[in-house]
Amino acid sequence: MKKLFSVLLIALVAMTGVFANGSSETASSDGVTTITFASWDTSQNAYLYDVIAAFEAQNPDIHVEVQDTPSAEYITKLNTQLNGGSDVDVFLIKEADKAKTFYDRGQLTDLTPYIEAAGIDMADYNGTDANFTFDGHTYGMPVRTDQYVLFYNKDIFDAAGVPYPDNDMTWTEFEELAAQLTSGEGANKYYGAHFHSWNACVQNWGVQDGKHSIMSGEYSFFKPYYEMVLRMQEAGTCMDYGTIQGSGIHYADVFSQGHVAMLPMGSWFISTMIQRNQTGESDVNWGVAVIPHAEDVPNGYTVGASTPICINNASKNKDAAWKFVQFISGPEGAKIYANAGQTPALSSEETLELFANAEGMPEGIVEGMYASHISPDRPAMDHVTEVDQMLLAEHQLILLGEETVDEGIANMNRNFAEIMGN
Numbered sequence: 001m002k003k004l005f006s007v008l009l010i011a012l013v014a015m016t017g018v019f020a021n022g023s024s025e026t027a028s029s030d031g032v033t034t035i036t037f038a039s040w041d042t043s044q045n046a047y048l049y050d051v052i053a054a055f056e057a058q059n060p061d062i063h064v065e066v067q068d069t070p071s072a073e074y075i076t077k078l079n080t081q082l083n084g085g086s087d088v089d090v091f092l093i094k095e096a097d098k099a100k101t102f103y104d105r106g107q108l109t110d111l112t113p114y115i116e117a118a119g120i121d122m123a124d125y126n127g128t129d130a131n132f133t134f135d136g137h138t139y140g141m142p143v144r145t146d147q148y149v150l151f152y153n154k155d156i157f158d159a160a161g162v163p164y165p166d167n168d169m170t171w172t173e174f175e176e177l178a179a180q181l182t183s184g185e186g187a188n189k190y191y192g193a194h195f196h197s198w199n200a201c202v203q204n205w206g207v208q209d210g211k212h213s214i215m216s217g218e219y220s221f222f223k224p225y226y227e228m229v230l231r232m233q234e235a236g237t238c239m240d241y242g243t244i245q246g247s248g249i250h251y252a253d254v255f256s257q258g259h260v261a262m263l264p265m266g267s268w269f270i271s272t273m274i275q276r277n278q279t280g281e282s283d284v285n286w287g288v289a290v291i292p293h294a295e296d297v298p299n300g301y302t303v304g305a306s307t308p309i310c311i312n313n314a315s316k317n318k319d320a321a322w323k324f325v326q327f328i329s330g331p332e333g334a335k336i337y338a339n340a341g342q343t344p345a346l347s348s349e350e351t352l353e354l355f356a357n358a359e360g361m362p363e364g365i366v367e368g369m370y371a372s373h374i375s376p377d378r379p380a381m382d383h384v385t386e387v388d389q390m391l392l393a394e395h396q397l398i399l400l401g402e403e404t405v406d407e408g409i410a411n412m413n414r415n416f417a418e419i420m421g422n
Contacts, residue, residue, distance in 0.1 A: 096305045257285075278360055
């Protein structure tokens, strides 16, 4: 009888926890459920703590414990944790294309029932959830969306007596403009443009049309953009790839130090420039314009990616985790992101106004952020990481002059077929 009573008592306690929390979640003695939130470089992004503080104020029965990891180590650590059955409850995915890998391993919670119960219209996210939707179900909520834009140094334009970039400019016009803005020699050289070492900073212009992707398998659409960058390297209107790679030059440094007139880069760099100007690391008078486009591509077509927030399928606190996911990806979180100069995935007139009025934001930012279509830089598909690494290797060989553009593209086509088992 004593054993039976003990079993019944344990069961009663367990059931009490279920009914109290609406799930199998258990709260601490003070009635607070703690969820672990994994992110990267959180200490450098104060707005995340602002989101957490606002969430906890509205949900005093939930405490969010941040697990902060340096950017370079984040994906490796997250993989190790999830593969080992970690108690991380909710996490951001740093590289959106990695979502498919987590899904394939069964590590993502299906958010569709939560979304439907909350009455969320996913159309409000402008298709940015596509990379996190598998077999008709949503496994990640878009939090922020970054797109490629054109950063420019107003001081260099003013010194050259050249009008600022137009928000409807072709790549041909961009190349011509870079030539007008290049001046000086050696340490005093000012480049008309700068392309960072990533393969995305050439190949993105090929997928900008919305018809192609890095998973297309036939890559002749990259050719005009490699030829453009090689011409500009030869003319000295942009820094050559060998110098960038050999010296480990970072785009943020050359632009914020005032050596580059135009920089095609992701909108995440906006907050970096604001911060550097506020701390005195930079005094560049900068602006943002719409990314250039090919003659046969509509204005406003760009490339980008959304950062999703997901719930660990092994989490014991899924309901509490969902409340945080809904908050950070919803209107409240979007306002905090926008107010900090970040670009929330959920956009509205109010968030755009907050974004434009964020401290340190340049004039004309809303017009410069215009986008009529955002193609994913890396679609969430099988083998996308292998393909991206292969494309990077060929990218390096082309820009270092170790193979011609045609040879590089032929190798891309052949290597893609091998990766895909064709």
